[in-house]
Amino acid sequence: MTTYGFDRAAPSEIQSWLVERLAEYLPDLGEAVDPHRQLGEYGLDSITVVAFAADVEEQLGIPVDPTAIWDYPTVSELAGYVADELAGRRPQAA
Amino acid sequence: MIDITTRAQHLEKLLGAPWDAANPAGFAAVVAADEREETAPAAEAVLDEFGLLAEFVPRALGGRLDRIDHMIELMRSVYRRDPALGLARAGQLLASVNVWTAGSPEQRAAAAELLLGNRRIACAFHELAHGNDIAGNEFAARRAGSGLVLHGRKESIANLDLADALVILARTDPADGPRAHSQLFLPAGLLAPGQVRRLPRFRSVGMRGVRLGGMEVNGLPVPDGLLLGAPGTGVETASRAFQVTRLALPAMSTALLDTALRVALHHTRRRRLYGREAADLPMVRTTLAEAFADLLVCEALSRTAARALHLCPESGSVHAPAVKYLVAGVLTDAVQRLATVMGSEFYRRDGEHAVFQKIVRDVRPVGFGHIARAACLSALLPQLPGLLGRARRAPDPVPAALFTAEAELPEPDLSRLRLVAGGRDPLVSSLGTVLDEDLPAAVRPLAEEHVRGFAALCEAGAVLRPRQLSITAEVPVRELAARYTVALAAAACLGVQRAATAGEFLARPEWLQAALVRLGGMERAVPAGLPPAVEDALIEELLHRDDHNLSFGLTGRPYA
Numbered sequence: 077m078t079t080y081g082f083d084r085a086a087p088s089e090i091q092s093w094l095v096e097r098l099a100e101y102l103p104d105l106g107e108a109v110d111p112h113r114q115l116g117e118y119g120l121d122s123i124t125v126v127a128f129a130a131d132v133e134e135q136l137g138i139p140v141d142p143t144a145i146w147d148y149p150t151v152s153e154l155a156g157y158v159a160d161e162l163a164g165r166r167p168q169a170a
Numbered sequence: 171m172i173d174i175t176t177r178a179q180h181l182e183k184l185l186g187a188p189w190d191a192a193n194p195a196g197f198a199a200v201v202a203a204d205e206r207e208e209t210a211p212a213a214e215a216v217l218d219e220f221g222l223l224a225e226f227v228p229r230a231l232g233g234r235l236d237r238i239d240h241m242i243e244l245m246r247s248v249y250r251r252d253p254a255l256g257l258a259r260a261g262q263l264l265a266s267v268n269v270w271t272a273g274s275p276e277q278r279a280a281a282a283e284l285l286l287g288n289r290r291i292a293c294a295f296h297e298l299a300h301g302n303d304i305a306g307n308e309f310a311a312r313r314a315g316s317g318l319v320l321h322g323r324k325e326s327i328a329n330l331d332l333a334d335a336l337v338i339l340a341r342t343d344p345a346d347g348p349r350a351h352s353q354l355f356l357p358a359g360l361l362a363p364g365q366v367r368r369l370p371r372f373r374s375v376g377m378r379g380v381r382l383g384g385m386e387v388n389g390l391p392v393p394d395g396l397l398l399g400a401p402g403t404g405v406e407t408a409s410r411a412f413q414v415t416r417l418a419l420p421a422m423s424t425a426l427l428d429t430a431l432r433v434a435l436h437h438t439r440r441r442r443l444y445g446r447e448a449a450d451l452p453m454v455r456t457t458l459a460e461a462f463a464d465l466l467v468c469e470a471l472s473r474t475a476a477r478a479l480h481l482c483p484e485s486g487s488v489h490a491p492a493v494k495y496l497v498a499g500v501l502t503d504a505v506q507r508l509a510t511v512m513g514s515e516f517y518r519r520d521g522e523h524a525v526f527q528k529i530v531r532d533v534r535p536v537g538f539g540h541i542a543r544a545a546c547l548s549a550l551l552p553q554l555p556g557l558l559g560r561a562r563r564a565p566d567p568v569p570a571a572l573f574t575a576e577a578e579l580p581e582p583d584l585s586r587l588r589l590v591a592g593g594r595d596p597l598v599s600s601l602g603t604v605l606d607e608d609l610p611a612a613v614r615p616l617a618e619e620h621v622r623g624f625a626a627l628c629e630a631g632a633v634l635r636p637r638q639l640s641i642t643a644e645v646p647v648r649e650l651a652a653r654y655t656v657a658l659a660a661a662a663c664l665g666v667q668r669a670a671t672a673g674e675f676l677a678r679p680e681w682l683q684a685a686l687v688r689l690g691g692m693e694r695a696v697p698a699g700l701p702p703a704v705e706d707a708l709i710e711e712l713l714h715r716d717d718h719n720l721s722f723g724l725t726g727r728p729y730a
């Protein structure tokens with residue numbers, strides 16, 4: 077049902093998709109999101125994290141709790157998590 | 171297990187007749203205690219005799235909590251007498267839901283033992299410097315060897331001075347972020363006077379009988395084993411566990427409107443003006459009828475949402491802030507309007523109606539205590555695109571037990587509460603098929619209006635941009651979240667009427683018409699009036715219940 081604009085098996089593509097998606101939440105950021113920087117440093121507040129998690133869940137069709145973003149707080153770590161989820165390599169998030 | 175009707179009747183009998191000036195747990199005693207910034211000692215003794223705190227303890231741990239809707243209903247008996255008496259006890263639910271959610275078996279057993287023994291567990295979360303922003307809390311638990319050392323201040327904590335144990339939110343990581351805090355469950359005996367300075371009691375305008383305390387802690391060593399849940403999960407645990415309390419506390423508070431309405435009726439039915447009862451003046455009648463309708467709306471939404479915590483717990487992250495936002499707002503406004511029909515009688519601190527001025531003060535914290543209404547809209551907003559999108563595309567199936575009068579419910583499973591609903595909300599989904607039902611003719615146009623309103627909300631949701639959803643969301647955008655709560659309430663009222671037992675008041679169309687008109691008014695600047703026949707039906711029911719000492723909410727139970 078979900079159409080991806082990227083190869084869901086490739087963490088690098090997931091990562092660039094996440095970078096672009098995140099930019100939607102950070103309108104005042106003049107540069108691209110650094111995948112290795114902590115999201116908190118971009119001023120992503122707890123409310124926005126909920127929106128972002130819901131958005132990723134909606135777009136990818138896998139459950140993404142905000143806690144996933146808390147536990148994988150850089151785009152790069154999050155991409156790894158999402159890739160594993162998509163590949164079914166991880167037991168369902170609690 | 172003793173059923174809710176028997177339990178509620180037993181508690182009512184122990185509390186005695188509210189209007190009896192000689193009853194040490196009646197309104198007069200409650201007002202006198204409030205003047206002393208206390209709760210009535212005889213009423214406290216009744217609650218201990220009844221073992222009220224067992225209502226907060228899950229059945230598996232020896233308590234009587236097996237249905238959240240019933241726990242709320244029982245607590246309404248307490249809140250109807252004195253909201254401060256109710257909150258001073260219900261405040262312990264704030265602490266205990268965290269223990270039930272994240273505690274080890276030993277911690278759960280210890281908390282249960284305290285509550286079953288009528289002892290107190292305070293919830294020390296609040297810091298004046300951070301308000302609703304609990305992730306900003308600074309009270310620190312720093313690791314030192316194999317233990318922790320506590321530093322910092324906590325203020326306005328209910329029952330702090332009486333507590334045998336505390337649940338504390340503390341920063342365990344100096345770096346910011348959602349994993350920076352942990353919860354501790356600690357015996358009050360560990361608060362050594364050398365390292366803990368008790369702050370003077372906070373004095374408040376309303377809920378004066380609730381003892382609000384504070385503490386300043388300076389280098390208090392505590393064992394590591396006091397952590398509640400894994401390190402770093404403090405905010406997460408609270409966000410899940412507090413879904414129960416953010417829903418239950420406002421739901422219990424509907425009893426404030428019950429009492430305000432009872433006193434307003436008592437006064438205006440006896441007051442003669444211009445050769446008639448004041449209660450017969452059209453303006454007064456309308457205010458009374460609307461307040462009754464508002465009470466039914468609040469109880470329909472909160473009962474349905476409480477049942478949803480059992481039936482579809484994953485929607486709790488939506489329903490809890492929605493209940494808090496809508497119910498607190500409706501209750502506060504309705505009590506305010508009733509104050510106008512009380513006239514100068516509302517202003518009195520003595521006489522048989524003095525409890526009214528107390529209710530007017532006590533209702534205010536429903537809007538900001540535990541979490542602010544504004545913060546509830548902030549919590550709903552980021553979920554809106556998913557919720558509205560799913561409601562358009564693939565509405566969730568609606569469990570019948572959400573609405574049926576005597577529904578069977580599975581025991582609550584707090585471990586199934588999630589931080590987000592993933593767009594799932596069976597209650598709002600139920601609006602999708604409401605027009606296919608056999609609706610009373612007078613209700614249909616109103617139901618259509620709400621269904622249209624929700625469809626318009628879904629359209630508005632489809633164009634929301636991510637950047638509009640943050641904590642800095644503009645007021646018109648936040649209004650969309652408010653409209654979502656109205657849709658939920660309309661769905662709940664429609665469901666409750668549809669599922670009511672034939673022949674009962676709740677099965678009649680009039681209250682539903684009134685409820686839908688009132689809710690429609692929240693979406694427009696100018697609320698519509700109730701049709702005269704609807705108003706007549708509501709007033710007739712209200713007077714009947716007043717004459718027979720029945721409560722004014724959904725259940726109409728005998729009130730001592």
Ligand SMILES: Cc1cc2nc3c(=O)[nH]c(=O)nc-3n(C[C@H](O)[C@H](O)[C@H](O)COP(=O)(O)OP(=O)(O)OC[C@H]3O[C@@H](n4cnc5c(N)ncnc54)[C@H](O)[C@@H]3O)c2cc1C
Pocket residue numbers: 257261264292293294295296297298300301302303325326327328329374377380382535538539540541542543544545546548641
């Ligand atoms: C009777 C009573 C009993 C209490 N018992 C306890 C207890 O037992 N334990 C405990 O820990 N605390 C307790 N409290 C404290 C209570 O939880 C605090 O009052 C509460 O945290 C609100 O903080 P604040 O009023 O300082 O609001 P602030 O956070 O300072 O908010 C001020 C205003 O800012 C706006 N605002 C705040 N957050 C947001 C947001 N997210 N989005 C948009 N706008 C926002 C709102 O308009 C809000 O009303 C009790 C309070 C009372 C009155």
